[in-house]
Amino acid sequence: MxxxxxxxxxxxxxxxxxxxxxxxxxxxxxxxxxxxxxxxxxxxxxxxxxxxxxxxxxxxxxxxxxxxxxxxxxxxxxxxxxxxxxxxxxxxxxxxxxxxxxxxxxxxxxxxxxxxxxxxxxxxxxxxxxxxxxxxxxxxxxxxxxxxxxxxxxxxxxxxxxxxxxxxxxxxxxxxxxxxxxDFPGFVSNRILMPMINEAIYTVYEGVATPEDVDHVMKLGMNHPMGPLALADFIGLDTCLSIMEVLHDGFGDSKYRPCPLLRQYVKAGWLGKKSGRGFYQYS
Structure with missing residues (x-):
């Protein structure tokens, strides 16, 4: 064709x-x-x-x-x-x-x-x-x-x-x-990426480190070009949440449970860069 x-x-x-x-x-x-x-x-x-x-x-x-x-x-x-x-x-x-x-x-x-x-x-x-x-x-x-x-x-x-x-x-x-x-939930990219982002959100939720420090660890320690929380803001926290829900529903595995802080931010309208606020504030 x-x-x-x-x-x-x-x-x-x-x-x-x-x-x-x-x-x-x-x-x-x-x-x-x-x-x-x-x-x-x-x-x-x-x-x-x-x-x-x-x-x-x-x-x-x-x-x-x-x-x-x-x-x-x-x-x-x-x-x-x-x-x-x-x-x-x-x-x-x-x-x-x-x-x-x-x-x-x-x-x-x-x-x-x-x-x-x-x-x-x-x-x-x-x-x-x-x-x-x-x-x-x-x-x-x-x-x-x-x-x-x-x-x-x-x-x-x-x-x-x-x-x-x-x-x-x-x-x-x-x-x-x-x-x-x-055809599996999250395919390859998001099946690997989103649980990492979700875990980064858990580290903030549990008070382990600030968003800035979590991103510093992944950029400077793991050589990622962008930290997972800055990336989540760029993608959109509502999109991150919907993908985590697809993974959780599709696999039925608790390891894909969306972090409560992610849900809270989305409900507050803090969706990341597109709304002006997520884990960081954007002018």
Whole structure:
């Protein structure tokens, strides 16, 4: 199967990043969001990132112009009717994702592949709401998408070899490194990362050390580029909590129990960088 036109659903940080790398790789891209302001911001953020790359000499002004010319806004999901691949990057909530995939199954052409950028939810369950489960797959990009090289490709129970091979080939064309992962809660990245972040939150909760000192230990002692609590703020504490809940529910193991302090921060609206406060304060 040949992929020429892509729709990305969700114009937030992840969705706009995915749309950008697809456009830079030569694909025609529809960036979709029902919120007009979010859609404008998503396209503006792409243009700003590309402009910074021009200033740094990473790309030419012509490359920026050509990339932007391949991007079009979409506020109607029915626009998927012209696409070969749809990549969903909406909120990490199964009910929301299932609703999107049900509608996509009705409007996307029969040959189209439907992919989810979910960071932890089961692809098999998402695929089950469609009439084309063999054409449903996970494409878990890392944040920030234009910088990070990894894409976890998650095969659902019924994902076909043809679908996997098409997505693997496309990932190579995006200049990313594809890693094949089976459909287990949290896949590989978040099954390892989130319990570490959760344990870091427990050390603060139990008064073992301050957030700053926990992060210093992991940066200076373990050579991590960013401390786990600063990383949690960057990801979003609400997202961290939802992934921990998926792991806890999926495995039924108490080692995945979300820290009470994490729940408390989320209930307080302290979601990290995006809300201005998490384990650190942001102006």
């Amino acid at each position: 040949t992929i020429k036109k892509v729709m990305v659903i969700g114009a937030g940080q992840m969705g706009s990043g995915i749309a950008q790398v697809c456009a830079q790789a030569g694909y025609e891209v529809l960036l979709h969001d029902m919120n007009e302001e979010a859609l404008k911001k998503g396209l503006n953020d792409i243009e700003k990132r590309l402009a910074r790359n021009v200033e740094k000499g990473k790309i030419a002004e012509e490359d920026k112009s050509v990339t932007m010319s391949r991007l079009s806004p979409s506020s109607e999901l029915k626009d998927a009717a012209t696409c070969d691949l749809v990549i969903e990057a909406v909120v990490e909530n199964m009910d929301v994702k299932e609703a999107v995939f049900r509608e996509l199954d009705q409007v996307a052409p029969s040959h189209a592949i439907l992919a989810s950028n979910t960071s932890s939810l089961p692809i098999t369950e998402i695929a089950a709401v469609t009439q084309r489960p063999e054409q449903v797959i996970g494409m878990h990009f890392m944040n920030p998408v234009p910088v990070m090289k990894l894409v976890e490709i998650i095969r659902g129970l019924q994902t076909s070899d043809e679908t996997y091979e098409a997505i693997q080939k496309m990932t190579d064309e995006l200049r990313k490194t594809p890693v094949e992962v089976k």
